[in-house]
Amino acid sequence: MVRGSQEPLRSATMTPEEFRTAGHALVDWIADQRAAVESRPVRAQVEPGEVRRSFPQAPPETGDQPVGHRGDISHLLSDLDQLVLPGMTHVQHPMNFGWFPANASLASVLGDLASGGLGGLGISWESCPALTEVEEVVCDWMRQLVGLADHWHGTITDTASTGTLTALLVGRERATGLSQNRRGLVGESEPLMVYTTSQAHSSVAKAALLAGFGYEAVREVPVDPTTFAMDTSALADMLAADVESGMAPAAVVASVGTTGVTAIDPIAEIVDAVNDLHETTGIRPWIHVDAALAGSAMLLEDYRHLWAGIDDVDSLCWNPHKWMGTILDTSLLYYRDPRFAQQVLSTNPSYLAAAGSENQATQYRDWGLALGRRFRALKLWFHLRIDGIDTIRERLRADLASTRWLEAEISATPGWEVVAPVPLQTIAVRFTPPDAIERRVDIDAHTRAWIEAINRSGDAFLSPTTLPDGRWVARVSIGAETATRHHVERMWELMQQAAAVPDPNALPPAI
Ligand SMILES: Cc1ncc(COP(=O)(O)O)c(C=O)c1O
Numbered sequence: 001m002v003r004g005s006q007e008p009l010r011s012a013t014m015t016p017e018e019f020r021t022a023g024h025a026l027v028d029w030i031a032d033q034r035a036a037v038e039s040r041p042v043r044a045q046v047e048p049g050e051v052r053r054s055f056p057q058a059p060p061e062t063g064d065q066p067v068g069h070r071g072d073i074s075h076l077l078s079d080l081d082q083l084v085l086p087g088m089t090h091v092q093h094p095m096n097f098g099w100f101p102a103n104a105s106l107a108s109v110l111g112d113l114a115s116g117g118l119g120g121l122g123i124s125w126e127s128c129p130a131l132t133e134v135e136e137v138v139c140d141w142m143r144q145l146v147g148l149a150d151h152w153h154g155t156i157t158d159t160a161s162t163g164t165l166t167a168l169l170v171g172r173e174r175a176t177g178l179s180q181n182r183r184g185l186v187g188e189s190e191p192l193m194v195y196t197t198s199q200a201h202s203s204v205a206k207a208a209l210l211a212g213f214g215y216e217a218v219r220e221v222p223v224d225p226t227t228f229a230m231d232t233s234a235l236a237d238m239l240a241a242d243v244e245s246g247m248a249p250a251a252v253v254a255s256v257g258t259t260g261v262t263a264i265d266p267i268a269e270i271v272d273a274v275n276d277l278h279e280t281t282g283i284r285p286w287i288h289v290d291a292a293l294a295g296s297a298m299l300l301e302d303y304r305h306l307w308a309g310i311d312d313v314d315s316l317c318w319n320p321h322k323w324m325g326t327i328l329d330t331s332l333l334y335y336r337d338p339r340f341a342q343q344v345l346s347t348n349p350s351y352l353a354a355a356g357s358e359n360q361a362t363q364y365r366d367w368g369l370a371l372g373r374r375f376r377a378l379k380l381w382f383h384l385r386i387d388g389i390d391t392i393r394e395r396l397r398a399d400l401a402s403t404r405w406l407e408a409e410i411s412a413t414p415g416w417e418v419v420a421p422v423p424l425q426t427i428a429v430r431f432t433p434p435d436a437i438e439r440r441v442d443i444d445a446h447t448r449a450w451i452e453a454i455n456r457s458g459d460a461f462l463s464p465t466t467l468p469d470g471r472w473v474a475r476v477s478i479g480a481e482t483a484t485r486h487h488v489e490r491m492w493e494l495m496q497q498a499a500a501v502p503d504p505n506a507l508p509p510a511i
Pocket residue numbers: 100158159160161162201203255257258259290291292293319331
């Protein structure tokens with residue numbers, strides 16, 4: 001704002017010097033938190049609403065400190081300690097065996113800080129050429145690191161949910177010969193169908209819904225009763241029967257490493273089923289692979305047989321923010337041929353019009369949903385540069401060895417059962433007390449109770465899931481970045497102690 005001939009008013013927001021002071025204090029605080037994480041309860045010890053109520057109802061009218069003193073963030077750090085920390089479930093805790101290893105390696109935290117600090121704007125190549133080109137580089141490095149063929153081209157999205165939605169949108173357009181240029185799905189005469197299993201992540205059904213398919217168009221392909229992987233002869237039959245009855249198979253979403261029990265759908269057989277359909281009917285549904293967690297295992301050459309056939313599918317997503325340990329949100333979406341995706345997703349508003357040579361550049365907004373994109377590639381770059389892929393691979397191998405150890409212990413212990421194959425780092429288990437029949441123990445209720453007893457104690461954390469037959473089981477998901485064999489052994493002790501109590505709900509909280 002200019003008033004008459006006076007100088008423009010200087011912004012009263014934080015200056016770089018104040019940022020330096022505050023930033024050092026914050027980095028110290030983060031380092032202290034990470035160093036102390038093991039001394040905290042794993043699961044947040046708060047009731048719903050507790051964190052919200054501890055905050056003022058009205059927003060602050062002014063900053064904490066007067067202009068010129070913005071570098072002093074001591075009040076804010078103290079509030080982080082008092083108000084926020086109690087509401088954290090510490091997924092970086094080495095005794096966290098829940099959901100999936102949501103590792104946030106400190107090296108990638110620095111990359112995130114660099115990304116935010118640079119404040120780049122990713123809406124076109126021109127708006128930040130480095131953002132686009134570093135993303136191209138790291139996506140290609142990651143492609144090489146998991147042994148994908150060089151026809152794959154990737155982009156970084158926030159989550160696998162977004163990747164799967166994007167793939168289904170593009171697949172829908174291939175199936176309809178670009179219905180978007182006509183009346184969209186409304187104008188289609190044949191109902192479009194999507195095929196997946198009951199074990200696929202809920203984001204698959206959600207993506208199908210958002211891509212306009214409707215839940216009724218999501219076909220649940222049966223799974224093998226012991227491996228919980230897609231039954232591909234059933235898939236072939238369903239595809240043929242649906243075409244016969246006038247429907248249009250548009251996409252197959254396969255999972256390499258399902259959320260519940262890390263079941264591995266056989267990709268090469270799915271490709272064969274789709275190729276057969278193509279040969280006999282001319283219809284070629286899009287194949288998308290969700291390898292959200294299991295993609296990290298493919299960094300190890302001897303695990304790549306688990307996704308044999310991958311180079312022949314149309315798209316795949318994988319989250320380095322799971323297990324590998326690049327901080328959220330770092331999800332990779334690869335296309336076998338990104339040109340078709342660009343045709344579907346391209347936007348070219350006049351305010352982003354590119355001139356001359358820029359037309360040759362990658363415009364990542366045409367590869368996905370978002371226009372404004374963060375410089376996420378820095379997180380991966382920092383992670384690979386600072387920690388190194390050799391160290392990351394070594395840790396994955398240690399996690400897999402601990403998993404083998406625990407699987408053997410569980411299998412050899414009376415009453416305990418490993419209920420699904422263990423191809424990766426997740427073990428699904430169930431315990432039947434020796435007197436279960438006399439006491440008429442409801443094993444499902446007992447399973448949920450002993451899991452809850454461990455979680456409530458704060459000593460460790462694990463999560464439940466159900467099998468296709470409805471049985472409740474516990475999942476032990478190994479791979480927190482700081483977890484060692486010692487922590488896995490301790491987890492096994494806690495599981496045995498909690499499950500041996502007739503009514504684990506009666507266990508007093510340990511903390
Ligand atoms: C197999 C699988 N796919 C997709 C997702 C969803 O991932 P995101 O949170 O990145 O959307 C998960 C999350 O656990 C998962 O396990």
